[in-house]
Structures are given as structure tokens and as C-alpha cells.
Amino acid sequence: MLADAIAAERFRLLRDRAAVFWGFCFAPLVGFALSIGGDLFLRFVIKKPIPGLTIGLIDQVLKALSNxxxxxxxxxxxxxxxxILAGDYRWETWRLLTPRNTRQNLLLAKLIVVGEAVFWSLLLTAILSVFAGVIGAGIxxxxxTVSMAGRNLFDVIGVLAITWLEAMTLAALAACVGVLSRSTMGxxxxxxxxxFVQTILASSLQMMEQNEAPSWKLLALPxxxxxxxxxxxxxxxxxxAAGGSAGVALVVLxxxxxxxxAGAVWLFRRQDLTKE
Amino acid sequence: MSIALEAVGLTKTYGAVRALDDFSIAIPAGGVFGILGPNGAGKSTLFRIALGLVRPTSGSARLFGAAPGDITALRKVGAMIETPRYPPYLTARDTLKMLALESGKADADIGGWLERVSLTHAADRATSGFSVGMKQRLGLAAAFLTKPELVILDEPTSGMDPAGIQEIRALIIDLAKIEGVTVILASHQLDEVKRVCDRVAILSRGKVVAEGGVAELTAGEARLRLTLTSPLAPALAVLGDRGEADGPDAVLADIPRAEAPALIRALVEAGVEIVEARWREVDLEGVYLKSLGQTPTAATAEGAA
Structure with missing residues (x-):
């Protein structure tokens, strides 16, 4: 059953401290450290605090989540x-798992647990950005203030969901590549x-398509x-002009x-695990 | 009698290598079934196909009548395939917990199984520091953890010390005989198979070359060895095509045990001087080597006639 596979995968991830720290905690912690470091630099090195500046906590969160x-x-x-997705190739441990659940459940469970971990990582990013704002204000x-631009909690939830979906396109690609390459490095x-290629392509196409509705090429990029x-x-x-394409963008994501x-599951169901 | 594992016309090729070649077998539920064969005979490939790790090139395999990878069949099966490997960051206890969750048996008796395979002392140590024998023990606990109806074990005692081998053999026999678990066991250790298994199949180059009960396979294979002080020719003349020379002073007779007294009388009457008559038993190893087309003489054990 899928629920069993998810429970097992979640249990396993919680004990893989290296994956939890480097994969899902390190980037939020670096963001937090850089923010505090910037404030300390401003206070103790430049020694010219900007008077009258106000920090909007929700604005900080939205900025952090967007990145x-x-x-x-x-x-x-x-x-x-x-x-999570390719570790069983590395450790040759598919032979332990495959006789216990269906291939489809095993891979979907991994992807769902990646989704959960990405969610918690983004939530950590949001919480740490609030702390960074408060500490920075103190320094x-x-x-x-809550928000300089009148943002609210629904904006935070919306941006978190969009960034999560963006990250999940990469996670789903990771599932495909993991099955094909059998390699974590791959x-x-x-x-x-x-x-990286998407970022370059999106920038180039946006420059070419200024003030026009985005083309299908641009919309194809998550x-x-x-x-x-x-x-x-x-x-x-x-x-x-791009505003009208937001619905299409959501569908494309x-x-x-x-x-x-679907591609990852299809490939995995047909894959021979000859030594794993 | 229900069939635990059935393969029909199973063929698996890896490039030019044919691991299984139109392989067919029906292993009944109940007891311990041994699979013997040299490296590359196709034992592990058979298990991998049955458990859904590998897809056959042609033919089909079924576990309790269901296709490999079918969840209803998987829930009845425990397995240890080749040398077990574990995520290195998990302890022995966590490994079993993860596998119990994966099988939908969160309430499995993890502590009890760690004790049965003598790993209680290492339960909370990471498996990355385990010896091969400890990994085998944990693999056995993992295979039996969810109380399966069928357990598939690939070389379950390899890498273990003699005491550990005895212990695990006893455990397998207990589980099969007392708890009614069907065990399919592949092993290179013929002695192990002889002690543990009720039935055996011998594989060679992806095919079954012999199959039957251990006693059935070795029955009728014994030969009478007669040591003589007289020339061999008269003895060979009496034996005809049922005998052959075995060195300069002995002959081997392929006869049923019941015919031994009559044969010895006939030889004595023909002037043959017999100083010793012993039954040369052919054990499982002899049958195994003979099935693979190798000479069994080195592997025979002699018993008094």
C-alpha cells in the first residue's frame, strides 16, 4: 500500500541526518546567516545604519520564499x-524494498516524501526569514512592521505553494534521472x-518578448x-501582457x-534491478 | 497441494549471457526446497524474477499464483537476496522497523527477531559497521519479520562462523517444520542443503538438470566396491556391463543392494578372491557433480557393505 511505503520512507529520511541537514536545512540556514551577517556588517563595519528604515516581516518571508x-x-x-530517490541504487538496497511493496508505490512514496521535505524546508526558510528580520531590526x-506592501498570510501561502510546485518539477525530474542514471550525483x-539552462533561456526569451504575451516557448519553462x-x-x-497567461503557467507547472x-514510474516499473 | 513458486518456460538473457534458459519448475508450498547450482547457474536470477526485481525475457513466474510484484503475493513473501545490504545510516532495529512499515506490519516483533538471530547486542548500532555474518543474520530477521508464508533465502549462511551456521540452520528447520513456513533456499553448501532441505533442484546453465527428494536423488546411486587378490578379468566377466575396474585390484558393481549376496556367491564360484566388499555411497555432492557432468568419485563417501 502507498501509505505503508510513505511511512517507511518518512521514517528512513528522519534517520538520514546528512540528507535532512544538507538537503533541506542547509540552504535556509545559509539564507538566515547571510541576512544576519549583512546586518552585522552594516552595523559594525560600515557603521552607517540607514535611519528610518522599516522592515516588513511578511515582505521578508515572501522574498525568501520566492528564492x-x-x-x-x-x-x-x-x-x-x-x-531519497537514488540512494537505493547507491546502497544497493532495492533488493530489500522491492519484495515488500509495488514498484509504483515505492517510487511514488519517495517522491511524496521529497515533497514533504521540500515543504518543511520552505517553511523553515519562512520562519528563519522572520527571525532574521527581527534580529536584523534589533542590530x-x-x-x-507586518508588511510594507499590504501583504497578508494568504500571499505567503500562495508563494509557498508556487515555489513548492516549482521545486517539485525538479524533484519529479530527479525521480526520472535517478531511475535512468542510478546515480545520486547524476x-x-x-x-x-x-x-540553470531554464534560467538562461527564460532571461533570453523574456528580453526578446518584452511587452508581449509570453510565447509557448517561455511558458514551457517551469x-x-x-x-x-x-x-x-x-x-x-x-x-x-503576461498576466493573462498565469492560468496556463499553473497548468504547465x-x-x-x-x-x-508518470515517466519516472513507467521507467522504474520496467527497470531490471540486477545488482541493486 | 498449492504451488508456492512456479516458473514456466522462463528465459532471461543479459546481452549474450543466458542466465535462465526455458526454465520450468513448480515448488510446492510446505517444507524446505533447496536450489543447488554453480555460480551463474541462474539461482539468483530465478529469485530476482520471482520477486519482481528483474523482468524475464520470456516465460512467466508466479508466486502463489500471482504475477511477480503483485502486492497480494508480496505480502506473503519474505526474502534475502544475495548478500544483504542496508542503508548505512540505519541501525539494525531501525532497518527492521523500516521494513516492517514498508510491509504494512508496523507491529512486527522487531526485538524478538533480533533476539532469535542473536543481534540484540548490536540492535542500536549502525549496520555500516556490521560484519558479513551480522548482515546475514539481520537479513534473515528481515526475511522472517513479517511472518510470511514463503521465505526465499539466497546463500543464507555465507560469511557466517560454524556456530552461526548451526544456529541459522536450526532456525530455518524450526520455522519450516514448526511454524509451517515454506522455505526456498539456494546454497553452495551441499551439506547445508542435505541437512535442511526436503526436496532439491539442481540447476546448470539456466536449466533444471535434476529434481527430487534428497533421499530420492541419492537412492540407487550406491555402488559395490570389491577389493580382490585375484586378477580382475574373471570378476569383470561375471559383472558384464554392470561392472568396471576401479584401480588395479578392485571392481565397482552397479547393482541393487538386494543382489549383493548373489553376486558375491557367483564371483566366489568363478574363482574370484574377494578380501573386502564395501558400498560406496554417492551423497548429494556426488549427485550434484554427476548432474553437472563432472566426476563424482572424489566426492563419494564409503560405507561398509
Whole structure:
């Protein structure tokens, strides 16, 4: 049963401290450390605090969450995803699991647990960005407010969901690559490469398509879709002609996740595990 | 009698290598069934196909009538395939807990099984530091953990010390005889198979070359060895095509035990001087080697006539 496989995979991840720390805690902690470091630098090195500056806590959270699946964030998320999705090839432990549950359940459980871990990682990012805002305000004597731009908790939930979906396109790709390459390193390199190429392509295409509705090429890129959805949620009047494509962007993101997941399951069900 | 594992026309090729070649077998539920064969005979490939780890090139395998990988069949099966490997960050207890959860048996008696395989002292140590024997023990606990109806064991005692081997053999016999678990066991250790198994199949180059009860396979294989002080020719003349020379002063007779007194009388009447008559028993190893087309003489054990 799928629920059994999820329970087993969750139990296992919680005991894999290296995967939990490097995959799902390190990037949020680095973000937190950099934020505090910046405030300390401003206070003790530059020694010129900006007077009258106010920090919007929700704005800080939204900014941190928007970058949750950036290339830097994706690198670490994929390290964690690789440990979950391709670890059994590395440790040759499929022989322990495959006789206990169906192939489909085993792989879907892994992907679901990656999704859970990504969610908790983004939540940690959000919480640490609040702490960073509060501590930073204390260091530099800045004023604190809930939001400078009138944002609310629903915006936070929306951005978290969009970034989570963006990260899950990479996780689903990681599942495919993990099955094909049987390698944790292969997963990290392929997913990071995919993320990086998307960023370059999206920037180039956006420059070419200024002030126009996005083409299908641009909409096919999950990175662009996620950016478009976040922009449509937070600043709909600034999105311009692209605003009408937000629905398509959401469908494309979901389609990426569904297609890659189905592909990974299809491949895994047909794969010979001759030494694993 | 229900069939635990059935293979029909099973063929599996890896490139040019044919691991299983139109392989068919029906292993009944109940008792301990041994699978013997040299490296590359196809034992592990058979198990991997049955458990859904590998897909056959052609033919089919069924566990309790269900296709490999079918959840209803998997829930009845425990397995230890080749040398067990574990996620290195898990302890022995956590490994069993994870496997119990995976099988939908969260309430499995983990402590009890660790005790039965003598791993209680190492229950909370990471498996990365385990010796091969300890990994085998944990693999056995994992195979039996969820109280399966069928347990498939691939070389279950390899890497174990003699005391451990005895202990595990006793455990397998207990589980099969007392708790009614069907065990399919592949082993290179013929002595182990002889002691533990009720029935045996011998595999060679992906095919079954012999199958039957251990007693049945070795029955009728004994030969009478007669040591003579007279020339061999008269004895060989009496024996005809049922005898052959075995060195300069002995002959081997392929006869049923019941005919031994009559044969010895006939030889004495023909002037043959017999100083010793012993039954040369052919054990499982002899049958095994003979099935593989190798000479069994080195593997024989002699018994007094």
C-alpha cells in the first residue's frame, strides 16, 4: 500500500541526518546567516545604519520564499532529493524494498516524501526569514512592521505553494534521472543543469518578448511559470501582457510534475534491478 | 497441494549471457526446497524474477499464483537476496522497523527477531559497521519479520562462523517444520542443503538438470566396491556391463543392494578372491557433480557393505 511505503520512507529520511541537514536545512540556514551577517556588517563595519528604515516581516518571508527554488536553493534540495530517490541504487538496497511493496508505490512514496521535505524546508526558510528580520531590526535599530506592501498570510501561502510546485518539477525530474542514471550525483548534476539552462533561456526569451504575451516557448519553462505566478499573485498590475497567461503557467507547472512523475514510474516499473 | 513458486518456460538473457534458459519448475508450498547450482547457474536470477526485481525475457513466474510484484503475493513473501545490504545510516532495529512499515506490519516483533538471530547486542548500532555474518543474520530477521508464508533465502549462511551456521540452520528447520513456513533456499553448501532441505533442484546453465527428494536423488546411486587378490578379468566377466575396474585390484558393481549376496556367491564360484566388499555411497555432492557432468568419485563417501 502507498501509505505503508510513505511511512517507511518518512521514517528512513528522519534517520538520514546528512540528507535532512544538507538537503533541506542547509540552504535556509545559509539564507538566515547571510541576512544576519549583512546586518552585522552594516552595523559594525560600515557603521552607517540607514535611519528610518522599516522592515516588513511578511515582505521578508515572501522574498525568501520566492528564492526558495533558486539555483542555489535547488542545488541543496536536489542533494536531499537525490539521497531519497537514488540512494537505493547507491546502497544497493532495492533488493530489500522491492519484495515488500509495488514498484509504483515505492517510487511514488519517495517522491511524496521529497515533497514533504521540500515543504518543511520552505517553511523553515519562512520562519528563519522572520527571525532574521527581527534580529536584523534589533542590530540596526530598524522599525518592524507586518508588511510594507499590504501583504497578508494568504500571499505567503500562495508563494509557498508556487515555489513548492516549482521545486517539485525538479524533484519529479530527479525521480526520472535517478531511475535512468542510478546515480545520486547524476540526479544533482542533471537537475541543477536543467534549472540553470531554464534560467538562461527564460532571461533570453523574456528580453526578446518584452511587452508581449509570453510565447509557448517561455511558458514551457517551469522557472518562468513560477516567476509569472508569483508576480501575478503579488503584483498583478505590474505583470502586464503576461498576466493573462498565469492560468496556463499553473497548468504547465502541474503538467511538468505529472508527466515527469508518470515517466519516472513507467521507467522504474520496467527497470531490471540486477545488482541493486 | 498449492504451488508456492512456479516458473514456466522462463528465459532471461543479459546481452549474450543466458542466465535462465526455458526454465520450468513448480515448488510446492510446505517444507524446505533447496536450489543447488554453480555460480551463474541462474539461482539468483530465478529469485530476482520471482520477486519482481528483474523482468524475464520470456516465460512467466508466479508466486502463489500471482504475477511477480503483485502486492497480494508480496505480502506473503519474505526474502534475502544475495548478500544483504542496508542503508548505512540505519541501525539494525531501525532497518527492521523500516521494513516492517514498508510491509504494512508496523507491529512486527522487531526485538524478538533480533533476539532469535542473536543481534540484540548490536540492535542500536549502525549496520555500516556490521560484519558479513551480522548482515546475514539481520537479513534473515528481515526475511522472517513479517511472518510470511514463503521465505526465499539466497546463500543464507555465507560469511557466517560454524556456530552461526548451526544456529541459522536450526532456525530455518524450526520455522519450516514448526511454524509451517515454506522455505526456498539456494546454497553452495551441499551439506547445508542435505541437512535442511526436503526436496532439491539442481540447476546448470539456466536449466533444471535434476529434481527430487534428497533421499530420492541419492537412492540407487550406491555402488559395490570389491577389493580382490585375484586378477580382475574373471570378476569383470561375471559383472558384464554392470561392472568396471576401479584401480588395479578392485571392481565397482552397479547393482541393487538386494543382489549383493548373489553376486558375491557367483564371483566366489568363478574363482574370484574377494578380501573386502564395501558400498560406496554417492551423497548429494556426488549427485550434484554427476548432474553437472563432472566426476563424482572424489566426492563419494564409503560405507561398509
Amino acid at each position: 526558495g527554488a533558486s539555483t542555489f536553493g535547488a542545488l541543496f534540495l536536489m542533494i536531499g532529493a537525490a539521497a 540596526n535599530g530598524k522599525a518592524l 540526479v544533482v548534476i542533471a537537475c541543477l543543469g536543467f534549472r 522557472v518562468f511559470d513560477a516567476d509569472l505566478l508569483r508576480a501575478a499573485l503579488l503584483a498583478p498590475d505590474q505583470v502586464g 502541474l503538467a511538468w510534475v505529472a508527466a515527469l512523475t
